[in-house]
Amino acid sequence: MNLLDVAVTLTLCAYCLAMIIGLGRLLRGPRALDRVVAFDFVFTVALLGVLVLAIRYDSSTYFDAALLMALFGFLGSAALGKFLLRGEVIE
């Protein structure tokens, strides 16, 4: 194993741990907005993980997936926040 493989594995392990902690906050969060923030965080970490996997498998197909994840993560979080703000998504 060379240096890059070790670094990629360690980074993915750190991301996994961070996602588990984020999921813990998602389950525990006292209010709905805590859950929205935790969901957004887990989504962002998954996106970064996909970018790291692109380096790991040396393939640029993963960027499209990461781009779509960025778009849909924003859409989901914005819709949830909007819903909690007024009780309706589109006014």
Add this chain to the structure above:
Amino acid sequence: MIVQAVVALLLLFSGGLVLAAALGLWRLDDFFLRMHAPALANTLASWAVALASIVYFTATDGRPVLHQWVIVILLAITVPVTTGIVARAALFHLRRDRE
């Protein structure tokens, strides 16, 4: 070899930042304090990963590969919008609970 070292350093840096953000999300007391923690993952960590990806694919392909910036720029545009909406919703709930 030096490319590998740079990419490995950037990836480990982003891993540490994401872990710090997760710990902040778990341990901070108030919702308004907890809102700050994910910004670490959204800004510096994603910039580090995109930079690592750009360095790696530029060195591998032998030509400049820059389209990873699109993801970072998209995050930089969308994350403040989400944060603003969530913060306004939190203030709304706080005021409603006080009345």
